[in-house]
Amino acid sequence: MSTSDPKVIAPLVVGIFGSHNGRDFTAPFIVAFIVTMFYYGLNVIYPTMVNIFYLTPEISRGYELALSLPGNIGLVFGAMLLICFGDVLRHYWWTLWISWAGVLFWGGMMAMATPSNKGLIIAFAFLEQTFFGWAQYLSVAFTQLGVHQHDLGMPGGLAGVARYAGGSLAQAIYVSIMANAQSARFAATLRGAAISAGADDATATALLAAFPLGSAAIADIPGVNEEILAAVGSAFQWSYAHALKITALSSLSFGGLGLICCFLCENIDGKTNQTTNVFLENDVNADKIEFH
Template identity: 30%
Template structure:
């Protein structure tokens, strides 16, 4: 009797194992029963049209659409950010110039998830054509701007376009075999070298060596977007709505979609991020504008989660599947992309300020090179990381990069006045964090319940990534401002008075050192060369102490990354040759839509 029970148990285990294998194969090969056979994922060897993807890339024209779009998304702000002071002096001055950067981050943070979710449902083609068209419109508006409000309006379009164009990582991911996703992303990052890694140098060249000056940055983006729009339109033909939904009409899907969830999510993210962005720049942190928007955004997000969990309309299509938030491997990878992006955006903002204040006697050309060290290290890390993850197991490489990059950036606090040491640590740290971020952004596309959700998951990870950038930027700028408010009064007045400056001239001296007014004897009574030298040295020391604190604070993100990297998922070798999506020729569209099976 016992042996019989054991035989039955073994048979049941065998059946369970077989069913599990079958369900896993179904989740890969039959991505949603709604899709026609030609729109389902498959092994790359099963179709001649997919075999060429074994090289790791989709059609070259689609690669160009993705690459040029991504280049435009980064260049739309990275090219003009180093020149905002000169731009404000020419078409301003306007205190609202801070909104140029704010709206760029705000719009893409909100739109990322909308692009991913809706393109999963309705098809991708027109979403990405629209994205590059928005980038083209924004670049034209930027090139013709005559006031700062007009420039802000241009960045609204450019930031909105960036949400489409920076979604490259999951658009590429579904067109290549899983094993080539990392290296395919590296190819896209290479397109951004002139608009991101070398953006400060390119921007400076336009400003100093052309007659159009800073407007040349937007002319450059216009050209890039024209190419991107053309490539998307003529060569990108992913599954249409009819291929994705054999049994549902567009009207039915629109009526049953969770539009309230979309509004709650969008509103909560927009309001919360706006409050964070305002804090310390537009309004003081203790102001009602900042506190009110942060609290309102947080409450709205709680309501959104409750709505998605207890969705009363059971037959409706949720905006964000709630199971994504419970997927530890996915959330860990998405959070690590946010930490990487936080390093990129924050250090790209803080480091140029550090160079301007601490290192004197440098030419403008050399300063332009130093300004770009963070972006150079980060982008080249993203490129190299994809190759290394393909050659080596990605998770061990991710852990290694995270555990090296964070401590290196923190170590820049050793002596900020030592330019060679500091720029070496920051550049190397940015290189490793770039490798980490580039690998993690690809890893968010793997641990999904179904590859049918790759756009939804990619859009959410894009929102998380941008959200982390805003948080880090707010934290770093606040720490820097608070520390400078203490270190400068503690060091500079005493040094200036000891050198012979009257106490009544100290306020004028401080504004002069900050660059707000002229640092001359007429503006600062009693000023002479000895006082300038003594006060300048004290001012640099005070700033170096403030930047030390900022660099040390960066480990709050780096340390969190060193914990999260252990929870990310590896890559299942059994799925190496699986391709989640496809593109087809326009003339094949009708036949594919009418497929049955």
């Protein structure tokens, strides 16, 4: 029976997931799976917010590029904080759930996004990704160090699976939530906005049908003026504000489950030391290998 045989692999994987009632690997695996969902969630919410609320034809390319930096800088900053201070602070179990709580809190605060609070939301995006940068890489460490060093390879591979699978699932969920919430809200508010700006019922109905088709279709509608377009444009932005809110709040359900799993994780303080459990066959310490 080869090592690639399912009869060999299946018991190994099941054994890892069941180790110590799931606290050694299953709980950290779920944490690593869900934490990536916050990264992709912000990468759905923040660029949409920038494109809909803040970018205009007058905005320079340099300023447009600068708007893309807060989340990316926050991620790197959080990861660097873990690298520089993680071993100094230790207490990894505490820093895992504290950093996770920060991701959950600031991710939820992204629900406050509106067309008029750019500075506040940029700060929230930076803070969310700072906590994410710490929580992301620490969750991988928990996933790999939860099991014995002899089993290090398999948890490492499964940790990678958790990150990519969580990201793919998150993108599908968040894009779907945002699209559905925005279209429903815009359909409900466009007519009222157009009529309040002076459009008649027929013009409002025509605008509702033409808006998804672009500016050329809107220009062909009789009776449309700048005031009506401004009102409809404002309704369009606020429909996205509503969709962003729903999308950000939807992340809290995943985050709550992840926070529970953080509490269930085994502490890894005792394993973050200079002890080597696995040696190479061609190493000077090959005689210390338990299994050849």
